[in-house]
Amino acid sequence: MIRVLATVLGVLGLVVAAAGMAARYLPLSNQPLLIVAAAAPYLLLAAPVAAVLLLLGRRWLLVILAAALTAAAVVVYLPRYQAPGTPEGQDVDVRVLTTNLAMGEADPRAFAALASERADIVAVQEMTPQAAAGLSSAGMDVAFPYRVIAPAQLASGIGVWSRYPIVNSGRIDGYSLPMIGTRVRIPGVAVDTTVLSVHLAAPWPQDISHWRGDIARLPDTLSEIGRTSGAGAVIVAGDYNATADMAPFRALLTGGYANAVAGGGLLRTYPQNGVVPALLGIDHILTKNADAVSVATVDVAGTDHLGLVATVSVPVDMTSS
Structure with a gap:
């Protein structure tokens, strides 16, 4: 029962995170899609949670997908937190x-x-x-x-x-x-x-x-x-x-x-x-x-x-x- 519940919740989390990532690259032709894109940083937090849940559910392929989505989110957002280099010249x-x-x-x-x-x-x-x-x-x-x-x-x-x-x-x-x-x-x-x-x-x-x-x-x-x-x-x-x-x-x-x-x-x-x-x-x-x-x-x-x-x-x- 725990494995089934973890799988269901993990899949939901994976879908939510995937929607957030996908919305970042769409042309935003309507307001619902725009709202999803604006919420992308929050929706992508579901990716690592989904990875843990799917691991508990032993859904190995989905674990890999959730882990990949988590890594992609890190690649997207980490540069925003990195301090800039020192400008050259005067x-x-x-x-x-x-x-x-x-x-x-x-x-x-x-x-x-x-x-x-x-x-x-x-x-x-x-x-x-x-x-x-x-x-x-x-x-x-x-x-x-x-x-x-x-x-x-x-x-x-x-x-x-x-x-x-x-x-x-x-x-x-x-x-x-x-x-x-x-x-x-x-x-x-x-x-x-x-x-x-x-x-x-x-x-x-x-x-x-x-x-x-x-x-x-x-x-x-x-x-x-x-x-x-x-x-x-x-x-x-x-x-x-x-x-x-x-x-x-x-x-x-x-x-x-x-x-x-x-x-x-x-x-x-x-x-x-x-x-x-x-x-x-x-x-x-x-x-x-x-x-x-x-x-x-x-x-x-x-x-x-x-x-x-x-x-x-x-x-x-x-x-x-």
């Missing part, structure tokens, strides 16, 4: 903070204090006019004398603050929500750094087609940004409404772009309510011609997202990167 460390302000509900004084302490460049999403005014009153413009902001009601506001001069900027259209691109002049760096604040449509609860259209369009935008930036570093920070377990997100990591992880693990940022830990990592910082040397989540009072702060090592001589 570099300038730039601290980048990104967060979703939850339709302007983030506490402006707390956020301004956090940004002043932890960041050199700040990218925000869902910045309402009221939130922009509150941040300015809280001293954001003093700590960050350069800014390009486009406040708007609900989820459409976006912006970038910088301690360094912003020498060029523009709005990036064609998406469900606006994006902002800037050129930042970092002292000592030969070529200006491009910084984007991005916000893709949410795939839930509204129709997933908006998100699918946005994330399918983004690789071309990043490719063009990379081309126009030349040898300069590119930093793309924001709310992608996608986890690293989703194939459409990983399709962004081409042409020299990398997801800033730097040993931080899964970096879960959402949903944050102060009681239950965040479950999903949907906020990201991508880099090109630069390397993240540390990444961490930070509490942001009043919002349902954790902030993401990264130290990005920008080479001084970009021609050698």
Whole structure:
């Protein structure tokens, strides 16, 4: 009886883990499949449990399958926990903070204090006019004398603050929500750094087609940004409404772009309510011609997202990167 029960539970665990792994590589055409992909790190925990249960049930072939799936999960996730190597050459460390302000509900004084302490460049999403005014009153413009902001009601506001001069900027259209691109002049760096604040449509609860259209369009935008930036570093920070377990997100990591992880693990940022830990990592910082040397989540009072702060090592001589 114990062998039968162990076999049944082991097979169920194997199916659950296999579903999580498979969903990581599918195009995510509907919301149920997207939810499975988002839950993949948790579903794959069933693989080693299934291996033990199937071992008790003496189902040797299934044990091998469960063990192989466990090994595959280790290969997928272990690199996210490995510390990065030391960048070569001369570099300038730039601290980048990104967060979703939850339709302007983030506490402006707390956020301004956090940004002043932890960041050199700040990218925000869902910045309402009221939130922009509150941040300015809280001293954001003093700590960050350069800014390009486009406040708007609900989820459409976006912006970038910088301690360094912003020498060029523009709005990036064609998406469900606006994006902002800037050129930042970092002292000592030969070529200006491009910084984007991005916000893709949410795939839930509204129709997933908006998100699918946005994330399918983004690789071309990043490719063009990379081309126009030349040898300069590119930093793309924001709310992608996608986890690293989703194939459409990983399709962004081409042409020299990398997801800033730097040993931080899964970096879960959402949903944050102060009681239950965040479950999903949907906020990201991508880099090109630069390397993240540390990444961490930070509490942001009043919002349902954790902030993401990264130290990005920008080479001084970009021609050698």
